[in-house]
Amino acid sequence: MIKKKICMLGAFAVGKTSLVQRFVNSIFSGKYQTTIGVKIDQKMVSLGETDVNLLLWDIHGEDDFQKVKATYVMGASGYFIVIDGTRSETYQVGLELEKLAKNAAPQAKCVILINKSDLIRDWEITHGQIAKLISDGFKVIQTSAKDNLAVETAFTELTRMMIK
């Protein structure tokens, strides 16, 4: 069996935990995020003949009061940068976190999730910004944790990229 560490990164309240909760069943309480800044969950993903055991490090959202610890990202094989489509400021935070992750885990694969697609009419993130991300070589997926849109696809895609 293959085991992979992946991280969920993004600004505060972009929906990282909601995305994870859509994807896994957890044994740890959410209180760990506010204490040590990370909560870990697990999910088995099967790709063809390969079973992959994903260890999801749901890292506390970065804001003015708490910075993401780079050590949590080290050793990750992949990570999600989660951006809240309805809050434009989360775009920049996401890009900064991407740089941090790239630095901590240079070999890791990245997928950018523009979350809250159920509120697409209220989006502040523009098509231009999304197009820029794609042109910079990022894999971008629009998700909705609330309506369970493209969540499974996102995790499967990152897994596929990691074991390629």
Added chain:
Amino acid sequence: MTEKDHKSNLYSSISLGQLTELRKAITGLDSEDLQRLSRLIQDPELFSIEISQLLPLSIKKMFERGEVDEEQLRKFVEQVLHQSVKSDPGVMATILFPIMMPAIRKAVAEDIKRMVESLNTSLDHGFSPKRIGWRMQALFSGRKYAEILLSNAYVFKVSQVFLIHRTTGLLLNQVQETEIKDARDADLVSSMLSAIKDFVQDSFQRDAEENLDSIKVGNFNIWIEQGPYAIIAAIVEGNVPGSLRLILKEAIEAIHVNFSYELEHFQGDTEPFVLKDRFLRACLLNEKKEVKGKKPVIILILVALLLGVLSFWTYTRVETKLRFNRMLDELDATKGVAVTGTEKKDGVYSITGLYDPLVGNLNNVVKLHGFDLHDVKLNLEPMISLDYDLVLLRARRVLMPPETIDLSLKRDTLIAEGDADNEWLKRATSLVLHLPGIYFFDITKVNEEKIQQTPARQLVKKRILAIENYYFVFKINEVKLDSLQKIDFDILINEAKSVLNFRFDQDSVPVIEVFSHTSRTGHIDANKNAARLRAEKFVDLMLHAGLPIETLVPKVIFVEDEKVPFPVRSVSFKVKYVNPAAL
């Protein structure tokens, strides 16, 4: 003319009233309002009072409009609290003191309660011989049972060992004791452990070489040993010996030597580590307290004491049993006694059987063998024994031969030899055949020539002695003669009639005192009353048998006052000669 001069000319041409009206038209405020606002701005204290009235309403409105997020506010409050604690922890401690102390007390009380319940459960379920031994050890050494329990249980035990990839935090392999059934998902535990390690190192690390090497969680210790690519985390219970650290170091070194390539190029494949788990298994250690060769002195004393008590108890029981058997043999060998059974109940021996009242008081036999009458109860029913000695004894009692007559028994024939008067001979001849075991009375050897020399006074004295030897034992609250007692009673009445008809002189007449014997044991007045009734009832029997009422005196006597006591609940007799005027 300059612009300044132009304005000055303009202001001077407008009156004050016009200016006031103009100001009101522009601002909508009159001069009073403006003065109030001016005072507010100039006086900070007044201004703050004014604002304080509006601020709560303003915050409420902001919440309603969603302009303030609770999460943001919480963060802000937390940061302020954090800063406060950082600058002066004493202030916050003083504020929290009234809240924290009851909470701490409650938590401590709960913990103690849980501990007591846990201990009680252990005590309730721990009755193996070994645990009973520990309990005795605790009792005599004054140490707590829990302390003894711990000292005899595991000193330490490594229950689970994780091998974790250092960079990724992924679990490479884990081994555990087979009896752990509900092990949490090891992958998650491993990653979380790794996160905690990173968190601690990031937060508290002062030196790059400093690593988190142990975590204490309740009774568990998590010992961590780090290598360049992997770490070992061992879950240990109990008092961890320092030598375990060396064992973990050796294990992690061996793993790095044996899996150097796999560790360096780890891409998530854990199979090589799972297949070779001997290095981890070597860490699954436990150590039990060694049994010391030297036995505790207190245990030896205890064992000796127990043996002593046991020996004494055994000796006492055996000796008592042997003594009882000897007494039983003696009773059984006594002529006129037939033991039919024995029983021991509640520590009291009970002997059942038959006895001839002529044998006398058998309680003396019991006492002679060292038994108390409370320990041995004689439940013997009366009978007439046809034993040679008893038949002869009964004949002597009944016939009361003069000293000049010698009685003997040959099979079923009573032989009288010697000198006797005619009156005795007649009386003896009439009585003898009523005696059980005697069918013939041989008087051929009686010499009737000397009868005139036998004094009647001597005969009466003998009869008096005979009367005074009789006694009748009754059941509680009952005066009823059984068949054997009836025979004795008839003889007694005959003797009494003979005695009452004889006067030694003119100044005295014979009376028979009927003594009812009782004891001071229990309720004295009740005993005395029962004895009095017994004596009166027996006197009634004697009256019915023909004895004159004025010659019978019922009396009560306590056995404790007698030199030679009669049995309790018995009736005996005493012949006295008294002045006729006293009757």
